[in-house]
Amino acid sequence: MRFNEDAELDTSQVEDLRGSGGGIGGRVALGGGGLGLVGLLLFVLLNQFGGGGGAGTGAPPGLSLDRLSPGQQADNSQLQAKCKTGADANRDQDCALVATINSIQGYWSDYFARSGRTYRQAPTNFFTGGVNTGGCGGATSDVGPFYCPADSEVYIDLSFFKDLRSRFKAQGGPFVEAYVLAHEYGHHVQNLLGTSGRVRPGETGPTSGSVRLELQADCYAGVWAHHATRTPTASGKPLIAEITQDDVNRALDAAARIGDDYIQKNLGSGRVNESKFSHGSSTQRQKWFTTGIQSGDPARCNTFDTHDLG
Numbered sequence: 001m002r003f004n005e006d007a008e009l010d011t012s013q014v015e016d017l018r019g020s021g022g023g024i025g026g027r028v029a030l031g032g033g034g035l036g037l038v039g040l041l042l043f044v045l046l047n048q049f050g051g052g053g054g055a056g057t058g059a060p061p062g063l064s065l066d067r068l069s070p071g072q073q074a075d076n077s078q079l080q081a082k083c084k085t086g087a088d089a090n091r092d093q094d095c096a097l098v099a100t101i102n103s104i105q106g107y108w109s110d111y112f113a114r115s116g117r118t119y120r121q122a123p124t125n126f127f128t129g130g131v132n133t134g135g136c137g138g139a140t141s142d143v144g145p146f147y148c149p150a151d152s153e154v155y156i157d158l159s160f161f162k163d164l165r166s167r168f169k170a171q172g173g174p175f176v177e178a179y180v181l182a183h184e185y186g187h188h189v190q191n192l193l194g195t196s197g198r199v200r201p202g203e204t205g206p207t208s209g210s211v212r213l214e215l216q217a218d219c220y221a222g223v224w225a226h227h228a229t230r231t232p233t234a235s236g237k238p239l240i241a242e243i244t245q246d247d248v249n250r251a252l253d254a255a256a257r258i259g260d261d262y263i264q265k266n267l268g269s270g271r272v273n274e275s276k277f278s279h280g281s282s283t284q285r286q287k288w289f290t291t292g293i294q295s296g297d298p299a300r301c302n303t304f305d306t307h308d309l310g
Protein backbone atom coordinates (compact mmCIF):
# COMPACT_ATOMS: atom_id res chain seq x y z
CA MET A 1 0.00 0.00 0.00
CA ARG A 2 1.35 3.40 -0.97
CA PHE A 3 0.03 6.85 -0.10
CA ASN A 4 -0.19 9.82 -2.47
CA GLU A 5 2.81 11.95 -1.53
CA ASP A 6 1.04 15.31 -1.67
CA ALA A 7 -2.39 14.38 -0.29
CA GLU A 8 -3.12 16.15 3.00
CA LEU A 9 -3.74 14.35 6.28
CA ASP A 10 -6.37 15.25 8.88
CA THR A 11 -5.10 14.37 12.35
CA SER A 12 -8.34 15.55 13.97
CA GLN A 13 -9.86 12.13 13.24
CA VAL A 14 -7.48 10.59 15.80
CA GLU A 15 -7.28 11.13 19.57
CA ASP A 16 -3.77 10.40 20.75
CA LEU A 17 -4.00 9.25 24.38
CA ARG A 18 -0.60 7.59 24.47
CA GLY A 19 1.37 10.31 26.12
CA SER A 20 -1.27 11.29 28.61
CA GLY A 21 -1.75 11.14 32.31
CA GLY A 22 1.08 9.21 33.76
CA GLY A 23 -1.63 7.57 35.81
CA ILE A 24 -2.23 4.86 33.27
CA GLY A 25 -1.92 1.42 34.72
CA GLY A 26 -0.36 -0.57 31.95
CA ARG A 27 0.19 -4.26 31.65
CA VAL A 28 2.77 -4.45 34.40
CA ALA A 29 0.58 -2.75 36.96
CA LEU A 30 -2.40 -4.90 36.06
CA GLY A 31 -0.46 -8.10 36.10
CA GLY A 32 1.05 -7.37 39.47
CA GLY A 33 4.39 -7.34 37.73
CA GLY A 34 4.11 -10.93 36.60
CA LEU A 35 3.84 -11.88 32.98
CA GLY A 36 2.04 -15.07 33.93
CA LEU A 37 -1.07 -13.29 35.06
CA VAL A 38 -1.05 -11.06 32.03
CA GLY A 39 -0.86 -14.16 29.88
CA LEU A 40 -3.84 -15.60 31.72
CA LEU A 41 -5.90 -12.46 31.22
CA LEU A 42 -5.06 -12.56 27.56
CA PHE A 43 -6.24 -16.12 27.27
CA VAL A 44 -9.51 -15.59 29.13
CA LEU A 45 -10.32 -12.47 27.19
CA LEU A 46 -9.52 -14.06 23.88
CA ASN A 47 -11.87 -16.91 24.67
CA GLN A 48 -14.57 -14.56 25.70
CA PHE A 49 -14.02 -12.10 22.96
CA GLY A 50 -13.02 -14.00 19.89
CA GLY A 51 -9.66 -12.33 19.68
CA GLY A 52 -8.43 -9.82 17.13
CA GLY A 53 -10.62 -7.79 14.92
CA GLY A 54 -12.02 -6.27 18.04
CA ALA A 55 -15.35 -6.01 19.66
CA GLY A 56 -18.53 -5.93 17.78
CA THR A 57 -21.38 -6.00 20.16
CA GLY A 58 -22.04 -4.03 23.27
CA ALA A 59 -19.37 -3.10 25.68
CA PRO A 60 -16.03 -4.83 25.64
CA PRO A 61 -15.48 -7.11 28.58
CA GLY A 62 -13.53 -4.40 30.27
CA LEU A 63 -11.76 -4.96 33.51
CA SER A 64 -12.29 -2.35 36.10
CA LEU A 65 -9.15 -0.37 35.96
CA ASP A 66 -8.76 1.42 39.23
CA ARG A 67 -5.33 2.53 38.21
CA LEU A 68 -6.61 4.34 35.17
CA SER A 69 -6.99 8.00 35.76
CA PRO A 70 -10.43 9.05 34.60
CA GLY A 71 -9.10 12.15 32.92
CA GLN A 72 -7.01 10.76 30.08
CA GLN A 73 -6.40 13.70 27.80
CA ALA A 74 -5.81 13.50 24.09
CA ASP A 75 -2.69 15.28 22.94
CA ASN A 76 -2.40 15.39 19.16
CA SER A 77 0.51 17.83 19.05
CA GLN A 78 3.06 15.21 17.98
CA LEU A 79 0.77 13.82 15.29
CA GLN A 80 0.03 17.33 14.02
CA ALA A 81 3.71 18.12 13.82
CA LYS A 82 4.78 15.01 11.93
CA CYS A 83 1.74 13.89 9.90
CA LYS A 84 0.98 16.46 7.23
CA THR A 85 1.00 14.64 3.89
CA GLY A 86 0.94 11.25 2.23
CA ALA A 87 4.74 11.42 2.08
CA ASP A 88 4.74 11.38 5.89
CA ALA A 89 2.35 8.41 5.79
CA ASN A 90 4.78 6.52 3.56
CA ARG A 91 7.51 7.02 6.18
CA ASP A 92 5.78 6.75 9.53
CA GLN A 93 3.35 4.20 10.96
CA ASP A 94 1.34 6.73 13.00
CA CYS A 95 0.86 8.89 9.93
CA ALA A 96 -0.05 5.86 7.81
CA LEU A 97 -2.81 5.08 10.29
CA VAL A 98 -4.07 8.67 10.24
CA ALA A 99 -4.12 8.56 6.42
CA THR A 100 -5.91 5.22 6.45
CA ILE A 101 -8.58 6.49 8.85
CA ASN A 102 -9.05 9.60 6.67
CA SER A 103 -9.53 7.40 3.62
CA ILE A 104 -11.97 5.02 5.31
CA GLN A 105 -14.12 7.84 6.64
CA GLY A 106 -13.87 9.67 3.32
CA TYR A 107 -15.32 6.66 1.55
CA TRP A 108 -18.20 6.16 3.98
CA SER A 109 -19.02 9.89 4.03
CA ASP A 110 -19.39 9.76 0.25
CA TYR A 111 -21.39 6.56 0.36
CA PHE A 112 -23.79 7.87 2.99
CA ALA A 113 -24.21 11.18 1.12
CA ARG A 114 -24.97 9.35 -2.13
CA SER A 115 -27.70 7.38 -0.40
CA GLY A 116 -29.22 10.48 1.22
CA ARG A 117 -27.87 9.82 4.71
CA THR A 118 -25.42 11.60 6.93
CA TYR A 119 -22.22 9.95 8.05
CA ARG A 120 -21.02 10.97 11.50
CA GLN A 121 -17.25 11.02 11.92
CA ALA A 122 -15.89 8.62 14.53
CA PRO A 123 -12.47 9.28 16.02
CA THR A 124 -9.95 6.53 16.65
CA ASN A 125 -8.27 6.62 20.06
CA PHE A 126 -4.64 5.51 20.19
CA PHE A 127 -3.86 4.29 23.70
CA THR A 128 -1.18 2.35 25.53
CA GLY A 129 -1.94 -0.39 28.04
CA GLY A 130 -5.43 0.62 29.09
CA VAL A 131 -8.13 3.13 28.36
CA ASN A 132 -11.25 4.63 29.87
CA THR A 133 -13.76 4.72 27.08
CA GLY A 134 -16.48 7.30 26.88
CA GLY A 135 -19.25 4.74 26.89
CA CYS A 136 -17.93 1.21 27.37
CA GLY A 137 -16.07 1.41 30.67
CA GLY A 138 -12.40 0.57 31.04
CA ALA A 139 -10.51 -1.77 28.75
CA THR A 140 -6.97 -3.05 28.50
CA SER A 141 -5.09 -3.63 25.29
CA ASP A 142 -5.63 -7.36 25.81
CA VAL A 143 -9.11 -7.08 24.30
CA GLY A 144 -7.63 -6.03 20.98
CA PRO A 145 -8.90 -3.13 18.88
CA PHE A 146 -12.58 -2.42 19.38
CA TYR A 147 -15.45 -0.13 18.52
CA CYS A 148 -17.62 1.22 21.33
CA PRO A 149 -21.20 1.69 20.04
CA ALA A 150 -22.18 3.75 23.09
CA ASP A 151 -19.73 6.57 22.32
CA SER A 152 -19.21 5.79 18.60
CA GLU A 153 -15.44 5.71 18.86
CA VAL A 154 -12.72 3.25 17.83
CA TYR A 155 -10.02 2.26 20.34
CA ILE A 156 -6.68 0.67 19.58
CA ASP A 157 -3.40 -0.02 21.31
CA LEU A 158 -1.03 -0.10 18.36
CA SER A 159 0.95 -2.90 20.01
CA PHE A 160 -1.85 -5.14 18.67
CA PHE A 161 -0.14 -5.01 15.28
CA LYS A 162 3.02 -6.46 16.82
CA ASP A 163 0.92 -9.16 18.50
CA LEU A 164 -0.61 -10.03 15.15
CA ARG A 165 2.84 -10.90 13.88
CA SER A 166 4.34 -12.48 17.00
CA ARG A 167 1.42 -14.36 18.56
CA PHE A 168 -0.91 -14.84 15.62
CA LYS A 169 2.03 -15.37 13.22
CA ALA A 170 0.52 -13.04 10.64
CA GLN A 171 2.71 -11.50 7.94
CA GLY A 172 1.50 -8.02 8.79
CA GLY A 173 2.07 -4.78 6.88
CA PRO A 174 0.35 -1.43 6.44
CA PHE A 175 -2.59 -2.87 4.55
CA VAL A 176 -3.19 -5.44 7.30
CA GLU A 177 -3.38 -2.52 9.71
CA ALA A 178 -5.77 -0.82 7.31
CA TYR A 179 -7.94 -3.95 7.21
CA VAL A 180 -8.17 -4.01 11.01
CA LEU A 181 -9.16 -0.32 11.17
CA ALA A 182 -11.59 -0.66 8.27
CA HIS A 183 -13.21 -3.58 10.11
CA GLU A 184 -13.73 -1.39 13.18
CA TYR A 185 -15.20 1.39 11.03
CA GLY A 186 -17.45 -1.29 9.56
CA HIS A 187 -18.92 -1.56 13.05
CA HIS A 188 -19.42 2.20 13.11
CA VAL A 189 -21.31 1.99 9.83
CA GLN A 190 -23.46 -0.81 11.30
CA ASN A 191 -24.12 1.37 14.31
CA LEU A 192 -25.19 4.31 12.12
CA LEU A 193 -27.40 2.07 9.99
CA GLY A 194 -28.95 0.38 13.02
CA THR A 195 -27.71 -3.08 12.03
CA SER A 196 -26.05 -3.63 15.39
CA GLY A 197 -29.55 -3.83 16.90
CA ARG A 198 -30.08 -7.17 15.19
CA VAL A 199 -27.62 -8.86 17.53
CA ARG A 200 -28.38 -10.10 21.02
CA PRO A 201 -25.39 -9.24 23.20
CA GLY A 202 -23.29 -12.23 24.12
CA GLU A 203 -24.80 -14.70 21.67
CA THR A 204 -22.33 -17.03 19.99
CA GLY A 205 -22.38 -19.89 17.51
CA PRO A 206 -21.66 -20.38 13.80
CA THR A 207 -24.86 -18.69 12.59
CA SER A 208 -25.26 -16.25 15.49
CA GLY A 209 -25.98 -12.58 14.99
CA SER A 210 -22.57 -11.86 16.43
CA VAL A 211 -20.82 -13.84 13.69
CA ARG A 212 -23.01 -12.22 11.04
CA LEU A 213 -22.15 -8.76 12.37
CA GLU A 214 -18.41 -9.50 12.39
CA LEU A 215 -18.41 -10.99 8.90
CA GLN A 216 -20.31 -7.99 7.61
CA ALA A 217 -17.67 -5.71 9.14
CA ASP A 218 -15.02 -7.72 7.25
CA CYS A 219 -17.03 -7.29 4.07
CA TYR A 220 -17.34 -3.53 4.66
CA ALA A 221 -13.56 -3.39 5.14
CA GLY A 222 -13.21 -4.98 1.71
CA VAL A 223 -15.71 -2.53 0.20
CA TRP A 224 -13.60 0.40 1.40
CA ALA A 225 -10.44 -1.24 0.01
CA HIS A 226 -12.13 -1.63 -3.38
CA HIS A 227 -12.72 2.13 -3.54
CA ALA A 228 -9.66 3.33 -1.61
CA THR A 229 -7.53 4.48 -4.55
CA ARG A 230 -10.45 6.44 -5.98
CA THR A 231 -11.73 8.03 -2.77
CA PRO A 232 -10.72 11.70 -2.65
CA THR A 233 -10.45 13.33 0.77
CA ALA A 234 -10.58 17.00 1.76
CA SER A 235 -7.59 17.98 -0.38
CA GLY A 236 -9.31 16.52 -3.44
CA LYS A 237 -6.80 13.72 -4.01
CA PRO A 238 -7.15 10.07 -3.05
CA LEU A 239 -4.90 9.41 -0.07
CA ILE A 240 -4.10 5.92 -1.21
CA ALA A 241 -2.15 5.61 -4.43
CA GLU A 242 -1.81 1.86 -4.66
CA ILE A 243 -2.94 -1.40 -3.09
CA THR A 244 -1.04 -4.40 -4.47
CA GLN A 245 -1.95 -8.07 -4.71
CA ASP A 246 0.66 -8.71 -2.04
CA ASP A 247 -1.21 -6.29 0.26
CA VAL A 248 -4.47 -8.15 -0.34
CA ASN A 249 -2.79 -11.51 0.28
CA ARG A 250 -1.47 -10.23 3.58
CA ALA A 251 -4.93 -9.06 4.61
CA LEU A 252 -6.33 -12.49 3.77
CA ASP A 253 -3.54 -14.07 5.79
CA ALA A 254 -4.46 -11.87 8.77
CA ALA A 255 -8.18 -12.60 8.33
CA ALA A 256 -7.42 -16.30 8.59
CA ARG A 257 -5.40 -15.85 11.77
CA ILE A 258 -8.15 -14.01 13.60
CA GLY A 259 -10.78 -16.59 12.62
CA ASP A 260 -12.43 -18.28 15.59
CA ASP A 261 -11.28 -21.77 14.61
CA TYR A 262 -7.66 -20.68 14.15
CA ILE A 263 -7.66 -18.91 17.52
CA GLN A 264 -9.29 -21.83 19.33
CA LYS A 265 -6.85 -24.29 17.78
CA ASN A 266 -3.67 -22.27 18.11
CA LEU A 267 -4.18 -19.81 20.94
CA GLY A 268 -6.95 -21.43 22.96
CA SER A 269 -7.91 -24.91 24.11
CA GLY A 270 -6.59 -26.59 20.99
CA ARG A 271 -10.06 -27.82 20.06
CA VAL A 272 -12.54 -26.16 17.74
CA ASN A 273 -15.87 -25.42 19.43
CA GLU A 274 -18.29 -23.85 16.98
CA SER A 275 -20.82 -23.01 19.67
CA LYS A 276 -18.34 -20.41 20.95
CA PHE A 277 -17.81 -18.75 17.56
CA SER A 278 -18.25 -14.98 17.73
CA HIS A 279 -16.37 -13.64 14.68
CA GLY A 280 -16.58 -16.45 12.12
CA SER A 281 -14.10 -19.04 10.91
CA SER A 282 -10.90 -18.24 9.05
CA THR A 283 -12.49 -19.29 5.77
CA GLN A 284 -15.57 -17.17 6.39
CA ARG A 285 -13.56 -14.09 7.31
CA GLN A 286 -11.55 -14.43 4.11
CA LYS A 287 -14.69 -15.04 2.06
CA TRP A 288 -16.51 -11.94 3.25
CA PHE A 289 -13.50 -9.65 2.99
CA THR A 290 -13.10 -10.94 -0.57
CA THR A 291 -16.80 -10.35 -1.34
CA GLY A 292 -16.36 -6.75 -0.26
CA ILE A 293 -13.14 -6.02 -2.10
CA GLN A 294 -14.28 -7.67 -5.33
CA SER A 295 -17.77 -6.17 -5.47
CA GLY A 296 -17.16 -2.78 -3.84
CA ASP A 297 -20.87 -2.90 -2.99
CA PRO A 298 -22.08 -2.68 0.63
CA ALA A 299 -25.37 -4.27 -0.47
CA ARG A 300 -23.45 -7.47 -1.18
CA CYS A 301 -22.43 -7.66 2.48
CA ASN A 302 -25.82 -9.15 3.34
CA THR A 303 -24.60 -11.54 6.02
CA PHE A 304 -27.86 -11.25 7.95
CA ASP A 305 -30.03 -12.39 5.05
CA THR A 306 -27.98 -15.19 3.57
CA HIS A 307 -28.19 -18.91 4.25
CA ASP A 308 -24.66 -19.25 2.94
CA LEU A 309 -22.23 -17.64 5.36
CA GLY A 310 -19.47 -19.74 3.76
Ligand SMILES: [Zn+2]
Pocket residue numbers: 053054055056183184187214217
Ligand atom coordinates in the same frame (compact mmCIF):
# COMPACT_ATOMS: atom_id res chain seq x y z
ZN1 LIG B 1 -15.42 -6.78 14.98
